[in-house]
Amino acid sequence: MQLTTNEIKQKLSSITNKADPFLIECQADHRKGVQQLVEKWYKQYEQQKNLQSQFYSMLRFEREAKKNGxxxxxxxxxxxxxxxxxxxxAAAVILKEDCYIPGLTDSKKLTASMRERFYDIIHEQAVAIGVGSVSPSIIDEINIYEATKVAMSKAIENLSKTPTYLLLDAMKLNVQIPQTSIIKGDSQSISIAASSVIAKVTRDRIMVDIANQYPEYGFDQHMGYGTKQHLEALNIHGVTEHHRKSFAPIKELQNP
Structure with missing residues (x-):
């Protein structure tokens, strides 16, 4: 008895091999609905192959480090x-050696829902995760560049295992651990991409908490960036303890 298109759809969903006899059989089925299902299968297959290829390409720095012991x-x-x-x-992430996270890339290239999904997957696929943050008052005291290095150092300290090698996104840290700085590292290394997602989701959640304290600023929408909405709120409601007093235009608002 001939299968319905719905039954074929169910069977195709579990097929991963282009040489599968059932897939080949479907290619010979002239029903328009079946041909559309076959076309969709091939499209998804190619997408998965591309994501797989991207993932293994983003492992090259990790593989090089492993090759060196x-x-x-x-x-x-x-x-x-x-x-x-x-x-x-900042976040530091040590992934399992056999991890497989296709589609993971620089957090800026992912939607909020994708970041949340990868956040959970990274926790499953990681050996250790450490997070470090530096408050606006310390940023004002030591400047944002130095504060970034402090946050990164804290993230390393908060790992449950001590790393033997560091891969950093365009930074160098004054720590006694061998390291490689990679330009646009969050789209070049899977470990850095993982840390960018953990850092982004963590910070966004902090900003949502701050938004609950100060709903008039809309922190949950702009995450503290200098959008029109944020600047208008600053002009109306003034500066909070969460603002960076050394940053323009906050500095000007305090010293008109």
Whole structure:
């Protein structure tokens, strides 16, 4: 008896091999609905192959470090250098050697829902995760560049395992651990991409908490960046303890 298109759809969903006899059989089925299902299968297959290829390409720095005898490799990245409010947050992530997270990339290229999904997957696929943050008052005291380095160092200290090698996104840290600084590392290394997602989701959650304290500023929408909405709220309601007093235009608002 001929299968319905719904039954075929169910069977195709579990097929991963282009040489599968059932897939080949479906290709010979002239029903329009079946041909559309086959076309959709091939499209998804190609997408998965591309994501797989991207993932293994983003493992090259980790593989190089492993080849040189390092096995606890931490990717490190930060989020929140540019905003006018909120902390700068860094994360350090040591992934399992057999991890597989296709589609993971720089957190800026992912939607909020994708970041949340990857956040959970990274926790499942990690050996250790550390997070470090630096408050606006310390940022004002030591400047944002130094604060970023402090946040990164804190993230490393908060790992449950001590890394033997560091992969950093365009930064160098004054720590006694061998390291490689990679330009645009969050889209070049899977470990750095993982740390960028952890840092971004963590910081966004902090900003949502701050938004609950100060709903008039809309921190949950702009995450502290200098949007029109944020600047208008500053002009109306003034500066909070979560604002970076050394940043323009906050500095000007305090010293008109």
């Amino acid at each position: 390092f096995h606890l490799i931490a990717g490190i990245d930060e989020v929140g250098r540019g905003p006018l409010a909120g902390p700068v947050v």
